[in-house]
Amino acid sequence: MIPYVASIIALVAYMLHFWWPTTIAANILWPIAGFFAIFSVYGGIIARAHADTEHKKAVLMATTVVGCLVLLGLTLSAIFLLAPAAR
Numbered sequence: 277m278i279p280y281v282a283s284i285i286a287l288v289a290y291m292l293h294f295w296w297p298t299t300i301a302a303n304i305l306w307p308i309a310g311f312f313a314i315f316s317v318y319g320g321i322i323a324r325a326h327a328d329t330e331h332k333k334a335v336l337m338a339t340t341v342v343g344c345l346v347l348l349g350l351t352l353s354a355i356f357l358l359a360p361a362a363r
């Protein structure tokens with residue numbers, strides 16, 4: 277369940293960094309979302325290999341997918357939101 281919680285934290289931090297895109301809060305929330313997204317991807321893959329029920333495997337696959345989507349979104353937000361604000 278730890279990777280699942282990490283994916284929720286990553287998703288919340290990712291969504292919150294859009295509220296204040298030009299402030300320091302976005303610069304703090306962006307790496308937090310990235311850290312927890314990476315943790316949820318790798319944690320979901322590793323824990324899925326040891327899961328014993330189909331329900332746990334499905335939850336861990338969803339965790340991995342959410343982590344990948346957050347990482348994709350962070351990449352796009354860095355290109356279009358944070359990089360132009362740094363100029």
